[in-house]
Amino acid sequence: MGKLYEKLTEYEKSDYYPYHMPGHKRNMEGRPFQEFYGIDITEIDGFDNLHQAEEVLLEVEKRANQMYRAEETFLLVNGSTCGILSAISAAVEMGGKILIARNCHRSVYHGAYIRNLEVQYVYPEVSEQFGIALGIHPKCLEEKLKEEKGIAAVVITSPTYEGVVSDVEEIAKIVHSYHIPLIVDEAHGAHLGFSENFPKNAIAAGADIVIHSLHKTLPSPTQTALLHVTGDLIDREKLKRYLSIYQSSSPSYPLMAGMELCLDMVEKEGAALFSNMLINWEKMLAELATCKALKILKKEDVLQAGMKDFDVGKLVISTADTGWSGQQLHQVLLEKYHLQMEMAADTFVLAMFTIMDKEEGYKRLTDALLELDAEIEKNLPKEKLDEYVIDKKLRLKTNCKITKAWNEPKEWVNLRKCEGRTAAGFINLYPPGIPVVVPGEIYNKEIIFNIENWHRKKLSVQGMNKRIEVPVIAE
Ligand SMILES: Cc1ncc(COP(=O)(O)O)c(C=O)c1O
Known part of the structure; x- marks a missing residue:
């Protein structure tokens, strides 16, 4: 399984008495979450220290590092958020200039706030048809870098929340020609690289720092994430300093053990799980292709817009021009079918799938969407609706x-x-x-x-x- 998890469960059974934190003292027998509290320790003897990992936690980091093939990998217990803050702080001096994709997550903007940065933007392509932002075109980024002097680092998000993958390889080449680092917020792409059917990950594509929310697309507890660093454009000492500032000084052992178990599962069972996911995914897409009113965002749509790739597992269901808002569809799916979506936007709904979804999950959503599509089609508005501005x-x-x-x-x-x-x-x-x-x-x-x-x-x-x-x- 994993050395950390095994050590924690062995320790739980031992007779060592805790004269230390946490205050529950692992004495929660008969209470809810008993199993969680049983392995919830602090940095006691033999359990290493995340902020200076040398033993069992370093082993987990090395394992993650080998699987993702970066030069160095750090475990994050405060989500991708703390990785993004650390990456930006290490890459750009206080008061410096940064180029970010306008569709970055708010943590990127918070990094700019904390460091008093001047922010320049590169704008994502948009799909008028679906009402969504896509990814970043390398040419746009190149133009911006040519035009704007003094940029110290570039941050992009790929895949996006909706699964659109930018050409990170080309972007990395351009950014590196200016001798500055590329930070890729790959929070939604921790699974990339584990199946040849998935897009290449940003580490393989040449990014200097890549941040993965393990908890978003892999079976890992909420808040768990990884930061990977490669090359010499990032000062590693500074990076570690900021990780120690933005991360809790009491990192949770159940969370770290959860990451180890997740890596273990992907390593040992990944091939079968990813291929099974793909079978269910393709089957669902084929069935949903018969929809007449609702539109499903397809890989071809993304490629046609000049993007590099489209991830597996993100189902974007567009309600544009149906007379329904994304929110309406979201509510009906929730209330009538008991299907909780990841997100509702103005003109679409987003459902996400991972290796942990059961066949039932694919079938229930497919059946519901086909039923709703037939209903919506009967009442399609005669005129084209133009309620939102996306330009x-x-x-x-x-x-x-x-x-x-x-x-x-x-x-x-x-x-x-x-x-x-x-x-x-x-x-x-x-x-x-x-x-x-x-x-x-x-x-x-x-x-x-x-x-x-x-x-x-x-x-x-x-x-x-x-x-x-x-x-x-x-x-
Ligand atoms: C693109 C992106 N980056 C970063 C984050 C922050 O990740 P975390 O919740 O792991 O801190 C999110 C969260 O939704 C996100 O969507």
């Missing part, structure tokens, strides 16, 4: 750095009245938490229209208060 007008102008804007005195102004005002807080559509408005950006008509529209459709818009006011820099 260059959503590229907001920036007035000042995130750090300044978020720290400035702010006032709350009704959303409808904030055109031309500078944001003093994030507006996020959650999940996945990609900022729609970033502190320092100036509100324009189109973004106000979209936010109002999402709010009306009951999507989860974060950062606005109940009176539909948003924070802007006080005048």
